[in-house]
Amino acid sequence: MSEDKPEGEATPAQAEAKPEGGANRRRRFVIGALGALGLALAAAGVWFGLPRLTAARDAKRAGAALFRCLFGEPPAARETPDERLRRILLTAVSLPDPERLSTTGPGWPGRCAAHAEALADAERRRGRAAFAPPPDLAARVIEKARDMYTRTDLPLPSLWSLVDPDGGPSEVPLPPAPASPADLDAPNLAERIGFGDHAADLVPGRTLRLVFRGDRGGPHTTCLFPAGLDAASCVPLAPRARLPRPHLWPAADDEGPGLVADRSSARSTFYRADTGQAFGEPYHVVGGFSTAKEVVGVVEMELGKRGEELALWLDRSEGTRRLDRVRIDPPPRVRFSSVFVLGDALAWIEPRAGKPHLLLRRLGAVKGPTGPIEDAGALPHDAVHLAACRAPKSLVILARDGASMWMTRRQDRGGSPLVRADELPRPAGTVVVSEIVTCDDEAAQATLVLRRGDGADTTHEVRRAWCNKDSCKPIVLALEELFRGRDPMSRPAPPSNGESPVLAASFGERLLVVWRTPDAGVRARIATPASITTAPDVVVYDEASQDVNGAGRLHAMRLFPRGDAAILLLHAVSGIKAIRIGADGTVRPIQSPPG
Numbered sequence: 101m102s103e104d105k106p107e108g109e110a111t112p113a114q115a116e117a118k119p120e121g122g123a124n125r126r127r128r129f130v131i132g133a134l135g136a137l138g139l140a141l142a143a144a145g146v147w148f149g150l151p152r153l154t155a156a157r158d159a160k161r162a163g164a165a166l167f168r169c170l171f172g173e174p175p176a177a178r179e180t181p182d183e184r185l186r187r188i189l190l191t192a193v194s195l196p197d198p199e200r201l202s203t204t205g206p207g208w209p210g211r212c213a214a215h216a217e218a219l220a221d222a223e224r225r226r227g228r229a230a231f232a233p234p235p236d237l238a239a240r241v242i243e244k245a246r247d248m249y250t251r252t253d254l255p256l257p258s259l260w261s262l263v264d265p266d267g268g269p270s271e272v273p274l275p276p277a278p279a280s281p282a283d284l285d286a287p288n289l290a291e292r293i294g295f296g297d298h299a300a301d302l303v304p305g306r307t308l309r310l311v312f313r314g315d316r317g318g319p320h321t322t323c324l325f326p327a328g329l330d331a332a333s334c335v336p337l338a339p340r341a342r343l344p345r346p347h348l349w350p351a352a353d354d355e356g357p358g359l360v361a362d363r364s365s366a367r368s369t370f371y372r373a374d375t376g377q378a379f380g381e382p383y384h385v386v387g388g389f390s391t392a393k394e395v396v397g398v399v400e401m402e403l404g405k406r407g408e409e410l411a412l413w414l415d416r417s418e419g420t421r422r423l424d425r426v427r428i429d430p431p432p433r434v435r436f437s438s439v440f441v442l443g444d445a446l447a448w449i450e451p452r453a454g455k456p457h458l459l460l461r462r463l464g465a466v467k468g469p470t471g472p473i474e475d476a477g478a479l480p481h482d483a484v485h486l487a488a489c490r491a492p493k494s495l496v497i498l499a500r501d502g503a504s505m506w507m508t509r510r511q512d513r514g515g516s517p518l519v520r521a522d523e524l525p526r527p528a529g530t531v532v533v534s535e536i537v538t539c540d541d542e543a544a545q546a547t548l549v550l551r552r553g554d555g556a557d558t559t560h561e562v563r564r565a566w567c568n569k570d571s572c573k574p575i576v577l578a579l580e581e582l583f584r585g586r587d588p589m590s591r592p593a594p595p596s597n598g599e600s601p602v603l604a605a606s607f608g609e610r611l612l613v614v615w616r617t618p619d620a621g622v623r624a625r626i627a628t629p630a631s632i633t634t635a636p637d638v639v640v641y642d643e644a645s646q647d648v649n650g651a652g653r654l655h656a657m658r659l660f661p662r663g664d665a666a667i668l669l670l671h672a673v674s675g676i677k678a679i680r681i682g683a684d685g686t687v688r689p690i691q692s693p694p695g
Contacts, residue, residue, distance in 0.1 A: 155225035161269070162218035166233070168268030170213035170241065172275045181260040182248045186645050187278035189245035193432065193587040195276060195618045196636035201587040205237040208275045210238045215272070219262075238440040246589070246619050248644060254544055267315065268626050279639035283654035286641075286689035288675035290334040292318025295671035297363075300660055303350035303443045304537070305490035308662050309358055310669075311337070311346045311373070312676075320346055322358050322373045325694060327678050329665040334692035338376030349388050350488070352397075352444035352464055356390030372396070377420060387410065387441025389463070394419050397463055399446060401429070401436045409436045414463055432459070442488035443495050445510065446470070449482040456482040458499060458518065460510060476508040477518035489539035498546060507544050507567040515518075521565035521572030527552055530561075533600040538607075538661050543568045545606035555594050562613055564603045564629070575629045582613070582625060582633055590637065593618045597655070603668075605661040607683040612666060614640065614659055622657065622670070628686055637674060638685045641670060641677070 182625045192201040192208050220232035234240060235257070237404050240254040257341040269420040301309050308325040319336035322341070339348065342360035351358070351372050358373035368385035371378050379388060390396050391471040395418050402411040411559035412428040430437050439448040444464035449456045455478045462471035474541035476497065484499040486508075494515070499506045503523035509516045534549040543566055550561040560579040565572050581604065583591050592601045592615040601616040611632055614624045621642040627635035643652050651674040667690065669676065678690045 102289050129337075152226055155222045159219060159226060159457050162215055162222050163265035164268040165214060165272045166215040167259065167262040167264065168272045168475075169215050169264070170209055172263055172265060172276065172278070173640075174263050175260070176209070181256045182244060183645065185241060185245040185277060186642070187280070188275045189242065190279035190281065190621055190639045190642060191276040193520065193590040194623070194636070196585040199276075200585065201237075201589070202510065203236075203242065203244065203348030209241045211273070213238060221322070234257070241419035279344065279621075279642075281639040281642040281645075281686075282677065282679050282687060282689045283642045283645045284672070284674060286677050287691040288677040289323065289332060289669075289690060290321060291675065293318050293321050293334075293676055293678055295656060295669075298669075299347035299363075299657075301348055301350060303352075303488045303490055304494065304662060305351065305354050305662075306663055308352040308660050308667055309348055309351070311348055311358075311360055311661075313346065314342075322360070323678075323679075324358070325662070325667060325690070327354065327663065329662055329667055329690070330688075332678060332690045332692045335374070337373050338371070341371035341373055343371075349390075350441070350443055351391075352389040352490070353391040354490075355392040357394055357396070359388060359390055359396065379415075379417070383413075385408075386436060386439055387446075389441060389444050391444065391464060391466075395423070395466060397444065397490035398443050399439075399463070412423045412436060412439070416466065418466075426469055428461070428470055430473075440486050442486065442497060443490055445488070445495055445497070447486055447488075447497060449479060449484065449499075451482075452478075455479075458497070458506070458508065460497065460515075462512075474510065474514060476510075476515065477506075479506060480504075487537055489537050489544060491539045491541045491544075493541045496537075496544040498537060498544065500546070505546055505565050505567075505572070507565075507572070509544070509569050510586060516569035519567050519570065519572050521546075521567055521574050523563055523565070523575055525576055526550065529553070534603050534659075535601075536605040536659065536661060538605060540608060540663075543608070547604045547606045547611070549600060549602050549604050551595065551600065551602075558592075558594055560592065560602045560615075562602075562611065564604075564606060564611065566606070566609070577611070577613075577629060577632065579613070579615075584633070589620045590617060590623065592616065597657045603657065603659040605659055605666060607661065607664055607666075610683065612659075612661065612681065613658070613682075614668060616654065616657065622654070622668070624681055626681075626683060629656050638681070639682060640668060640679055640687050643672075 140561045173519045198206050199664045200207050202210040216233040216237045223232040244252050244254050284378050292315050293312035298312045306327040312321045312325045314320050321334050321336055323332050323334040325332050341360050345363040346360045349359035360373050361370035369378055369380050379398045386399040386401050398415045400413045404410050413433050414428055415425045416423040434448055434450050446461040448459055450459050457478050458473045458476040484501045487498045491494045495510045497508050505521045506518040507517050530550045530552045532548055533551045536547050538545050545566050547564045552559050562577040565574050603614045605612045609628050612626050616622045622640045624638040624640050625632055625635050653673050655671040666681045668679045680688045680690050
């Protein structure tokens with residue numbers, strides 16, 4: 101019979117189970133506490149980490165959008181962010197309203213502000229406020245692109261690193277297409293040639309000839325650009341032809357040899373550029389010309405013992421072999437010193453029926469007498485300047501008297517009568533800084549640049565007379581019209597050291613206007629007069645890019661149009677550069693192969 105135990109007294113089994121039950125309860129408590137802590141930490145992680153994860157994702161998306169808006173497509177190999185910004189700026193400065201360069205609104209880079217703000221907000225949410233773009237990002241971008249070598253705190257490396265290799269969000273508009281101008285890296289036309297006193301063909305045709313004095317011990321050099329102007333060949337002048345101030349006699353044929361004379365001498369002797377052969381040594385030379393197959397014609401003046409003018413002779417040679425020497429009869433009834441050789445035409449102004457007439461005589465036959473006298477028509481007086489231009493099938497003669505111009509087109513047999521073009525009255529104080537004559541077989545153009553005022557108040561105007569055989573059409577273009585509604589950075593620089601910052605010529609009906617700016621490179625506009633004010637700029641040369649010590653800076657520029665292209669000759673600190681500007685707007689530096 102069992103014995104009852106006092107109430108509350110544990111049995112041995114119960115006494116043994118108590119410690120084990122307490123441990124379980126403690127374990128359950130600890131596990132529960134740890135679980136709660138884990139849940140709390142997880143909740144805290146979600147609470148604090150998810151927004152940062154979201155912010156990081158937002159920052160990546162906003163950064164890719166900002167890169168696309170500021171820089172455009174992913175960078176090319178070895179391209180730098182400041183180079184990209186500079187080339188975009190060169191295009192952007194010429195865009196009209198509402199796309200013009202701006203720090204706010206729809207223009208670049210102002211339209212990138214929303215993406216910059218989105219990136220700044222995302223970086224602040226990530227706890228990386230120091231990585232946020234500055235609030236005045238657009239202004240700093242313009243400042244950096246305007247002068248690549250100005251020190252700035254613009255975070256270009258971090259902005260450049262935002263690139264999305266896939267191009268970024270396609271809905272973000274790209275910036276203006278980067279320009280591709282020539283710059284300091286463009287090769288020089290040739291080495292050791294001087295810009296001062298260089299000369300070009302007096303009667304332009306399809307080809308371009310230039311002659312340069314030597315520089316830094318280099319020889320005098322002649323450069324030939326064949327038709328199309330897409331190449332050049334520069335060779336030293338023959339030793340005998342290395343004159344102190346060489347200039348080119350006009351050729352009557354693009355394939356004729358180059359002829360040079362000395363502008364600093366009273367002697368009229370001239371020489372073949374390639375061989376040094378002399379012409380006119382025993383005589384007083386009125387003029388000369390060259391044609392294909394090495395034929396050279398010389399118009400010589402025969403003088404009496406007292407210096408009186410007796411006769412004119414035409415002496416023709418082929419190489420060193422004389423072909424013939426014929427007397428020009430009847431001679432011009434004016435002083436022979438007022439007779440001009442323009443291409444293969446003898447031209448002079450002679451009274452007929454009480455009025456001065458422009459008379460011509462062709463000299464181009466290889467042998468025999470000269471052509472007959474041709475009367476192109478009457479002029480108001482004989483104090484006019486004569487010029488000429490060779491087209492493939494004709495020779496255009498122009499006479500200019502101040503604001504009036506007359507033109508006649510001469511072919512193998514006869515030609516058109518003189519047609520007249522009159523400019524509008526020129527404002528007081530206006531000076532002509534450039535005049536370029538061009539022609540083809542349909543029309544001839546005389547394109548002038550007028551300048552008025554000085555310094556920052558200078559204004560320019562382009563005037564052109566376009567003439568065919570029947571009539572002339574004058575046009576006037578105020579250069580200010582080209583920049584209406586566009587950034588002031590695209591305007592011409594003030595004149596400096598007597599050099600014009602604006603040049604102009606014609607490609608048939610189209611005008612070519614070239615100008616140098618203070619900070620946006622050398623620019624051009626090619627279009628008809630009716631559309632040139634809205635046409636896009638072509639950026640020809642950038643003085644600022646690749647230019648740490650001023651080697652790319654320009655002293656002067658000259659323009660030589662031929663056919664559907666022109667050579668822009670630039671005198672840079674680093675040398676002479678020849679930039680081909682095509683009528684289609686293409687730009688390419690030309691270099692002569694080393695000789």
